[in-house]
Amino acid sequence: MRVELIPPSSVPIRQRASQLGVEAIRRPGLLFLKMLRAVPVIRRRVIPALIKEELDGIPAAAAAEAITRELERIQRTSVPLVIGPWVGEVGFELLYWIPFLNWALTEHGLEQRRLIVVSRGGARPWYRHLTSEYVDVFSLFSLEEYREANEARWDLAGHQKQYRVEQMDRDIVDRAKARLQLPEVELFHPSLMYRLLRFYWLEKVGRGLLSRHTEYRRLATVERRAALKDLPDEYVAVRFYFRPSFPDTPENRRFAADVIRSLSREMPVVLLNTRLQLDDHEDLNVDTGVYHVDHLMTLDQNLEVQTEIISHARAFVGTYGGLAYLAPFYGVPSMSFYSTHAELLPAHLDVAWRLGRTMGGSVTAMQTGVGGLLGGLLGHDRGRRLTDDRSGG
Numbered sequence: 001m002r003v004e005l006i007p008p009s010s011v012p013i014r015q016r017a018s019q020l021g022v023e024a025i026r027r028p029g030l031l032f033l034k035m036l037r038a039v040p041v042i043r044r045r046v047i048p049a050l051i052k053e054e055l056d057g058i059p060a061a062a063a064a065e066a067i068t069r070e071l072e073r074i075q076r077t078s079v080p081l082v083i084g085p086w087v088g089e090v091g092f093e094l095l096y097w098i099p100f101l102n103w104a105l106t107e108h109g110l111e112q113r114r115l116i117v118v119s120r121g122g123a124r125p126w127y128r129h130l131t132s133e134y135v136d137v138f139s140l141f142s143l144e145e146y147r148e149a150n151e152a153r154w155d156l157a158g159h160q161k162q163y164r165v166e167q168m169d170r171d172i173v174d175r176a177k178a179r180l181q182l183p184e185v186e187l188f189h190p191s192l193m194y195r196l197l198r199f200y201w202l203e204k205v206g207r208g209l210l211s212r213h214t215e216y217r218r219l220a221t222v223e224r225r226a227a228l229k230d231l232p233d234e235y236v237a238v239r240f241y242f243r244p245s246f247p248d249t250p251e252n253r254r255f256a257a258d259v260i261r262s263l264s265r266e267m268p269v270v271l272l273n274t275r276l277q278l279d280d281h282e283d284l285n286v287d288t289g290v291y292h293v294d295h296l297m298t299l300d301q302n303l304e305v306q307t308e309i310i311s312h313a314r315a316f317v318g319t320y321g322g323l324a325y326l327a328p329f330y331g332v333p334s335m336s337f338y339s340t341h342a343e344l345l346p347a348h349l350d351v352a353w354r355l356g357r358t359m360g361g362s363v364t365a366m367q368t369g370v371g372g373l374l375g376g377l378l379g380h381d382r383g384r385r386l387t388d389d390r391s392g393g
Contacts, residue, residue, distance in 0.1 A: 218329060
């Protein structure tokens with residue numbers, strides 16, 4: 001009788017051992033997961049939240065990875081780092097760009113580099129926690145040059161968002177380099193932030209994307225300059241201007257004028273009109289019963305003057321957007337208005353409300369028609385702060 005030996009398995013011994021090890025871990029692991037899933041709070045809340053977070057990150061994953069690669073590349077260089085230039089809306093600068101910088105520079109160890117912020121209109125106070133080096137676009141461009149370059153940028157892009165480096169950006173950086181006598185710089189451009197956070201603004205991802213890539217910090221109060229010594233100790237800072245969500249209509253003109261007059265009967269009002277036509281926003285002017293500071297507004301300092309006034313104000317009242325976001329960074333309550341939902345994104349309203357809660361300065365956004373509430377909020381009890389209100393959401 002012939003006996004044939006069965007050959008050993010063709011699977012290598014090392015691989016078989018590895019499989020046995022995995023199996024030894026897998027079975028207890030599955031049992032442990034089964035036990036976890038049996039816990040109601042794990043099954044109903046933790047697991048769905050983890051799954052949602054993973055799914056939320058998928059659309060923006062490529063943009064987040066590109067940002068990481070770019071910041072790691074910058075980290076390996078040693079030349080001065082130009083941050084900006086920022087030539088977009090005030091609202092996006094305050095609500096997203098600066099908090100994004102707070103996160104990015106710290107996360108990638110760039111806060112120790114020579115940082116040079118380039119913005120416009122006197123935004124220097126908003127960046128003092130990052131660097132003392134600031135270059136204003138209006139110290140490099142005349143108003144006519146700025147308008148011409150900005151209009152060309154808008155025509156090419158179709159909007160004012162800085163999704164890519166345009167010729168205007170290159171020209172600004174070249175002039176800043178010449179001003180500072182720098183042969184070479186690296187550029188940290190707003191397009192990095194825009195390309196990532198657009199997924200959040202358009203509700204393609206959850207709020208986790210914003211939380212992971214921003215850090216909101218309160219700004220230090222700005223000392224009042226001598227030119228503002230004639231302002232009262234207690235006042236409300238007000239600025240109404242026209243935009244798509246608050247268009248130039250007879251009704252909105254009457255509404256804003258009535259709000260200003262109502263406020264001025266309760267306490268002094270400082271009107272923040274600039275009389276500078278820098279973009280598509282037109283100020284609404286009321287001449288009676290208010291303090292005017294437009295004589296202090298210059299191209300390269302108007303935002304600095306408005307920041308000083310708002311940071312010392314009892315409250316800010318005006319059109320929703322822009323400066324309405326500035327007040328809470330100084331712990332100052334903000335109450336703003338819109339008359340239509342044109343161009344209003346729920347994401348911005350939600351972030352503004354959360355910003356107020358974080359900074360200790362409540363943020364309220366309302367549709368017009370509730371101006372009568374102001375007298376009760378600001379007049380009958382001057383010790384009260386404006387309460388949080390999410391009716392704008």
